[in-house]
Amino acid sequence: MPPSPAYRPEPRFFDLGDEFGDAVQAAAFPQTILRFRNDRAAATVGLDGLTEAEWIAAFGRFEPLPAQPGPVAMRYHGHQFRTYNPDLGDGRGFLAAQLRADDGRLLDLGTKGSGTTPWSRGGDGRLTLKGGVREVLAAEMLEAQGVPTSRAFSLIETGEALERGDEPSPTRSAVLVRLSHSHIRFGTFQRAAYLGRKDQIEALLGHARFLYHPQVAAGDAPGFLQAVVEASARLTAAWVAAGFVHGVLNTDNLNVTGESFDYGPWRFMPHYEPGFTAAYFDQTGLYAFARQPEAVFWALTQLGGALKLVADAELLTEALNGFGPAYIRELRAAFLRRLGVKSLGEAADQRLLDATLALLREGGEALRWEPLFFDWFTGFSSSARALGGLRKASYQGEAFDAFRFALFEHEPDRPERLEHPVFTAAEPQEMLIDEVEAIWAAIDAGDDWTPFERKIACIRETGAARC
Incomplete structure (x- = not known):
């Protein structure tokens, strides 16, 4: 695999020595069917030029990328629901590679479902395909909303029938790779x-x-x-x-x-x-x-x-x-970003935060979380759109009046973003559990990946509209 000039390997975790991790091998899977490939993320680390065969070799069979020492299962402990557990560590994943991104950050390629390690504690080291699909959807949605998040990099179905106690079994298997800014945990x-x-x-x-x-x-x-x-x-x-x-x-x-x-x-x-x-x-x-x-x-x-x-x-x-x-x-800063308005100072920003939460609390089940930020994005500039939309009945009363007053104090931040076609829709992109289950049901019942692929495309469009 000839590396791209943008590919900059830098496996620095190994500088710590062998007391911090264990060399491991990935499982030999009966199948490797590529289900999701994040070329947008791959471009940031010089791996978007891989052919499908090279991608599967790297992220399905885990043949080492150039100048990478090979997989290592990281050692760590932790509190699980506030009970200390000294028997943790990478039990179904490993650090596959480290490399510099185009913004200069050192990033990890880490796995989930890649097989057993010394820290598997009797588990099979596998990931369900449903779990992999859910992780892709979560990471894509959070990235679109500006949350600091790892990025789902690759999802490959691996052809095994897994038994799980918390979902219908046997169920399909997969291996996930995430691109993350460090796996050094607390x-x-x-x-x-x-x-x-x-x-x-x-x-x-x-x-x-x-x-x-x-x-x-x-x-x-x-x-x-x-x-x-x-x-x-x-x-x-x-x-x-x-x-x-x-x-x-x-x-x-x-x-x-x-x-x-x-x-x-x-x-x-x-x-x-x-x-x-x-x-x-x-x-x-x-x-x-x-x-x-x-x-x-x-x-x-x-x-x-x-x-x-x-x-x-x-x-x-x-x-x-x-x-x-x-x-x-x-x-305060996060709510301002979500509402698309500029800071007016600590006191005014706090009023807007408090008023937003009060309106959401007052609105109850009739006012969903995500639509509020969609309806009122960039503040005053969205007035006609919000007050004439599906949730206009929620936008009245004392709590709304306080919210509107606090919001309109703030200057819109780049209101030209409202010109994006995303804001002509009646509803925003959400990621509620019923939709997640429907996306999985299409895959599970008929191997139909269209809803999954369509959802990712819509999420990315929303992220582009808000940026």
């Missing part, structure tokens, strides 16, 4: 702390600081934690503004770059419901919609605890205390 640091390995904490800190937060001075653990806190606050605010529930905010599912990844039982919330959960097994609502900031902060405190081996606890606490103010600041 749990990667927790493992080193659990083992009492100050040297490993120092090695991880130096590695992650240099590659992902270079603005932090060498050896400055509190400064590194502050950078992770701010990135995590930005991510959490973006989830909330998108009405998104990740579902499983364990410390092995949060990374040091503040980028969302590993989409399992995710959901987009239909309408304002603070207690809305994504995972059927989240019986107490620990990771419910409105508790996500709390969950992320709790996870950050575990990262801070691991860093106590190399830093002063008071300085780490000071860094952690920055999460609340950073989250509120980022939440």
